[in-house]
Amino acid sequence: MSDTQPQTEALTGKIPVTVLTGYLGAGKTTLLNRILTENHGKRYAVVVNEFGEVGIDNDLVVGADEEVFEMNNGCICCTVRGDLIRIMDGLMKRRGKFDAVIVETTGLADPAPVAQTFFMDQDVADAARLDAVVTVADAKWLVERLKDAPEAKNQIAFADVILLNKVDLVSEAELADVEARIRTINPYARLHRTTKCDVEIAQVLERNAFDLERIIELEPDFLEEGHHHHHDEEMQSIAITLDGEVDPEKFLPWISELTQVQGPDILRCKGIVAFPDEPKRFVFQGIHMILDGDVQGDWKAGEPRRSRVVFIGRNLDEAAIREGFLACAA
Ligand SMILES: Nc1nc2c(ncn2[C@@H]2O[C@H](COP(=O)(O)OP(=O)(O)OP(=O)(O)O)[C@@H](O)[C@H]2O)c(=O)[nH]1
Secondary structure: OOOOOOOOHHHHHOEEEEEEOOOOOOOOOHHHHHHHHOOOOEEEEEEEEEEOOOHHHHHHOOOOHHHEEOOOOOOOHHHHHHHHHHHHHHHHHHOOOOOOEEEEOOOOOOOOHHHHHHHOOOHHHHOOOOOOOEEEEEOHHHHHHHHHHHHHHHHHOOOEEEEOOHHHHHOOOHHHHHHHHHHHOOOEEEEEEEEOOOOOOOOOOOOOOHHHHHHHHOOOOOOOOOOOOOOOOEEEEEEEEOOOOOOOHHHHHHHHHHHHHHHHHHEEEEEEEOOOOOEEEEEEEEOOEEEEEEEEEOOOOOOOOOOEEEEEEEOOOOOHHHHHHHHHOO
16 A cells, blocks of 8 residues: 555544564664654554563653553563453544554564454454554664564564664664665565654654555465464563662662673663662663663652563573672662
């Protein structure tokens, strides 16, 4: 389908749904926050899914408390039939309160079963239409992940729109290389080079770009029940909650050493921690050895000052990481 065939909600009566995907740490939440803070006069309902049982992404999505629905009992692509359908049904009962839906999947999700929900479940298919699969790709790490992560490849293959993000971290030659790799997997998607996902929102939302025929060519059993996909069996997700504050003098050296030493195996880490006498939450994010942290957003009145961290990776010594974090207690 092309831009010349507008199929807006006014015409079809269906709510447009954008599936936002991309590997761990590529910039999905960055794009989502950009969409939610930009002044476009639209109201979005957001469904966030994360890998690991401690909800962190939900708290990192800005100013959208009421509209954010969180699914964190596993990978979205394995629980779509349940969670996503239930949430979509709930959303349809609140029609009129929002103009479109955005589903942010975990970095480890295969987008196929997510997209399938919008065709296979009759109630969902009657009420909503998949507008586009938007994939955020990390210009620095994508080439590596295409070698060892099948999900990363599927996310590119399924995309209608690709944001090749973090162009600030790579040279022009590396950029050309990663772009060529993307094109061998998906020659069709619109591709935008971005830093911090700085793309015009109209390039991402309401594209009316999802092309079922292309997807069936790619995956002939797309519209059949029992569609299988495989997960990276070695991938671990370690979520730790400390019921209290952590001492920055212990925590900062610990996290920095951990990511330096085990960086190659830590695909993603993030957390929200409470420092003593600090009214704001300390939020940190890491991708391999690149670590970033800052105080942002006040702890709300009455909110327990709990510290939560998540590590996703391979060959991680869970007991040692757990012990190390708990030893940072203030
Ligand atoms: N240098 C650089 N950093 C970026 C860019 N875009 C995002 N980041 C940083 O990359 C980290 C991950 O960004 P997120 O938006 O949380 O990524 P995500 O895809 O939502 O991550 P997961 O949900 O864990 O898979 C954050 O620390 C961002 O600030 C970019 O264009 N350049």
